[in-house]
Amino acid sequence: MSIEQTELCEAARKLLADIATMHPDEAWRRLTAAGWPALTAPEPLGGLAQNLTACCWLYMEMGRVLSPALLPASLLAIATLTACAASPVRDAWIERIAGGERLAVSLRDPSQDFAQGHRLRAVIGADCAGHALVVIAGEPLVAVVPLDRDVLCVARPTWDTTRTLFDLDISNAHFDTATVIARGAAAEAALDAFSIHLHVAIAADCVGAAGKILDETVTHLKNRRQFDRPLAMFQALKHRCADLKTAVVAAEALLLHYVADIDARPCAEGVLLAKGAKSIASSAFRAIAEDAMQLHGGMAMAVEHPCHLYLKRALLNEQLASLGDECDIAVARGFISSLAA
């Protein structure tokens, strides 16, 4: 870890602990005061001009504590809008979001849902935002639409209680000069930016959460005694933990390696890198969360124990951005076509 990373992560860890029990609005005010939503926005628009790697560090810390904070929505919106051509409307939105205005944003890849009717799924922030970011793959189009009576908003309670999801029906929303930021070829780069940031955000969340629940599990095995010895002494369990550790270390190394690559030279291939990282990270998180349940024994089934929260977040994370299988297939197709080139 670089000194920069260590410092940012320590500060993030402290802030996340401070806001853990606060009302979401108060927590968001604290995050805004700390500059989190402004992290990646360009400096002239009130931002800190940090890169995707810095976002990754924050997302990993948020994953560790299963944070419900809406940071991904803000940073996703800024990544998308920054990739659109500059315009007064675009710039105004970047400034507003960097300054702490919340936006409703879907955590699914635009290519996933939109074909099935004008509905955005897995939207976060719809309960506290006045507007929603709309990213449509087919057209393609980027817009910020008001959450007024033209947009139907339905809460979708999930098993993962660390997040609150909504469906937005936008078939009656107005896409005009007031709302559309980019359209057609001009929106392609923004779509890629959205997809990259989304997959990276979920991957980082998975890596952080997986590392934390594995630590907790190993600690439990060291403390829990059966057959007159700590469970951690049994080789069968040690080997499982070693495999899980290897999986999370590999997922983290890959994620940071890919993200450094994306930061160094943004390109369309970045989408495939982000998808690859998401696939590896979400399957590692799921494997670790599943084994954490088993290795904690009966207490893992009790709602008081946090184990289930990690399992449920892992299961939801698999569905967010794109499914791991779809990511893998996209990577394979990209690889095969790169050979032909």
Next chain:
Amino acid sequence: MTILPDRAELLRHDVRVWLAANMPTNWRAAMTGCSQERFVAAQRDWFSKMVAAGYATPHWPAGWPGGGQGLAEQSIIYEEIARADAPRLILYFVSLYHAASTLLEWATKEQATQHLSGILRGEIWCQGFSEPGAGSDLAAVRTRGERRGDVYVVTGQKIWSTMAQYADKCLLLVRTSSEGAKQAGLTFLIMDMKGPNVTVRPIRQITGDEEFAEIFMDGVVIPVENRLGEEGGGWGVAQSTLASERGLTLMELGRRMRGGLWRIASEMVQTGCTEDPLILRELGRLRTQIDALVALSDGFLKRRIAGEERAGDASVVKLYYARVLRAYTSLGLRISGLAGQYREDFTSGGSQETGNWAVDFMNSYAWSIAGGSDEIQRNIIAERLLDMPREPKAWRLAGGAG
């Protein structure tokens, strides 16, 4: 660890041009089904060229040919070697990595100069660690090293020594004492393989190859000045040898694997399964896992250079490589279908992924068994990285029979 892009591109260009001019042409065909003598001759030739160009030893310290390269430069060299599909220096694997790393950490100045120069002149080294009774339990080594004045007299048997039949020198782990802990009685010696009382017998392997051998020592005399570290300090020295195998070598092998992935795609084209979603999923997963392996081994080397290597770091890299290699060769074998079951000559010096999938698959077990099996790596990861307790040492058969 960043180097200026133009310098990096210059290095890449130099390596690429050199490889194009010097690489043996059609070596794969020549090395398929050939005699081991021809293979060894070809390896010697390629090794001397690579040494002269400085591309055999970029991981050695400054002062040696091509040595003192940072992570970025090493990465470029290995990427280009993989890209050109150059023969892998398998005959010199132990010389370049295991022996060199061990010597650099433990040898006196005179020893290091003598032996590293010897390696660059083409000396082949092998590793004499495992024994019939000491595999995963390496500290159970029984080969005796009896101190008589200025020499050790060595008697015993070693096994699974790669290319020992061609070796000039051996990294030898012997027991000089039976007192105290098993580890404390071990001593690390350098043995001359061509001297008297050393007999080598190649082992016929499941692929038809004879890459491993047994070494029999019957009163071999080894001067005390050929010892690395202190008498009784052999276990510590052996850890350096093992750590280099587990971590350092994968810098090259990871890139080799990435460079060879097109073989799977080409097998898919030949067998008409480029649209099979199950195969595509596995190929994509593999593509990403190989990048994860490269990221892991780069991170390992970065920490090693910075002096921040933790016990167990190398085991993560090696375990991950062994698992990905199994998945890789297994996918190739699956795609090749029935045709993959027809016996065909193997290619020597073609690294772990030659496209002869059955052979590659069988050879992948070398990586999950040798150099500390996957199970040993898991023990190390659990005990060193996760700080989980060791099992109690005392053990008896039920009923007290043992």
